[in-house]
Amino acid sequence: MIWFGTISNNLIDHFPPSRAEMEHIPLTNYHFWSNLIVADIARVFRFPVYLLQYQFLPIMLSLSVGLSVIGFIRILNLPLAYGYWLTFFLYFGGDAIAWIMAVRGRGLEFTMSSLEDGVRFLGNFPRAYAVSVFLGSVNLLVLTIKKVKISIMWMALVIASLTGLKIYFAFFLIFGLWIYAAVEWIRHRTDILKLAFLSSFLSLLIYLPVNHSAGGLYFTGFWRFENFIVQPGLKLDRLELARVIFAGDGKWWRVLPYELLYMLLYIPAIFGSKIIAALTKKSWLQKIPSAFHIIFIPSIIVSLVLGFFFEQTTGGANTFNFLVVVFIAVSYYAALSALHLSLIKPWIIGMVLAVMIVVCTLPRAIHEAGANIRKITTGKSNTVPADMEVLSEYIRNHTEKDSVFLVDHRFIPQDSTTPYIHFLTGRPMYLSAPYLLANTNTDMFDRQRIKSSVFESTRAAALVRLLERTNIDYIIATDSSAFAATPSAEFLPVVYRNPSYALYQVSN
Secondary structure, rough: OOHHHHHHHHOOOOOOOOOEEEEEEEOOOOOOOOHHHHHHHHHHOOOOOHHHHHHHHHHHHHHHHHHHHHHHHOOOOOOOHHHHHEEEHHHHOOOOOOHHHOOOOOOOOOOOOOOOOOOOOOOOHHHHOOOOHHHHHHHHHHHHHHOOOOOOOHHHHHHHHHHHOOOHHHHHHHHHHHHHHHHHHOOOOHHHHHHHHHHHHHHHHHHHHHHHOOEEEEEEEOHHHHHHHHHHOOHHHHHHHHHHHHHOOOOOOHHHHHHHHHHHHHHHHHHHHHHHHHHHHHHOOOOOOOOHHHHHHHHHHHHHHHHEEEEEOEEEEHHHHHHHHHHHOHHHHHHHHHHHOOOOHHHHHHHHHHHHHHHHHHHHHHHHHHHHHHHHHHOOOOOOOHHHHHHHHHHHOOOOOOEEEEEOOOHHHHHHHOOOOHHHHOOOOOEEEEHHHHOOOOOHHHHHHHHHHHHHHEEEEEEHHHHOOOOOEEEEEEEEOHHOHHHHHHHHOOOEEOOOOOEOOOOO
């Protein structure tokens, strides 16, 4: 959350953006277009960037989901009841992990996180923007399918923009477009082929300059299912122990049933009640143009394969985002199934089925929303400690805006996973949030080595020579860190100190 805000704030003055975690290093291997939207609105209309990022725009994004559903059902003249079900699955859809725990005798527990749900998706800003634009793009494609004349260039720009928001959504639509283009080319219609080509070309123009070093995908077999089954909350790790024994003995015919069992548990667990999309009958599909299914069904299958059996060179298990796209896309089919199941005669059976679908869907959304409300009302949400708030105010008021800071984030854990100090002070960082840097394949070896030397050196002279080779102006440490007790720290003047933190000035 903090990282998203720092990127948006950075983009107001710098394009392309530099890393908040390492000054003068460009931001690469990450999609920042959602932050660009926030930054441009803040820059043009003079709105506070953090109010836009965390309060105003999330409400607009949430509303856009419902408005997209209204547009979809109106374009296709679908029943209003279908719109209700589609809205329900998009806003309240969740997993079935809690139900699996209940069957295991654990009760409805939510100790395991969901892959995605209708409450959580706004917490990841790039994904939230991508979902909104994805749903709008689907409506544009449906209009094209109905032969409503829309500029191919404008449509391609909208679809390609998903690459800058969340490439997994762009891949889903563009792959489906190529399948549909091939079918239409056989029918001597070339406008879809032009749209597919132009969308792909623009996507590459957006993707390659920033992500050229991101690497690709590599096959991991059944790792995702195996990782799921050994989660402590499920207490099914004995199954995996048995599978490992058989695999070690080379008895692959005994291993395969375990892998298939894991898949059978994992798929309904992460998709929850949306699994009813698999019950959709051919006659039900006819309510939506066949071209829609030509685009969606192949893309769903390919995204499932990539999400289940592959990982990324940069980002590792982030291929779960392929599954997140499927989680959104199957809502269209889950709504179809729910609509027809609720209309089964006699009406009492349809009513019971509808209630069961709702009851099975809601627990995760209720839990997540309730947890968020409790954190806010009880003051247990993420807050800045008083000593850090005072230190940050001192830095903002008494240091130059271009002063470079080094943080001993071993003792300030918030700064290990996100550019916490930069967020609070607006000052450039020599090295911050190594977790994020590693996750985006950013080279930080030299700075890591220098940081370790600074905080672990026992020789003041060696530290002086080391700092002379850097542009570090200030060092933030805690009284509990080893740095405060080293001879190296003795020659650095402390310009500010409070009960928790000390600010050392480096004289160049």
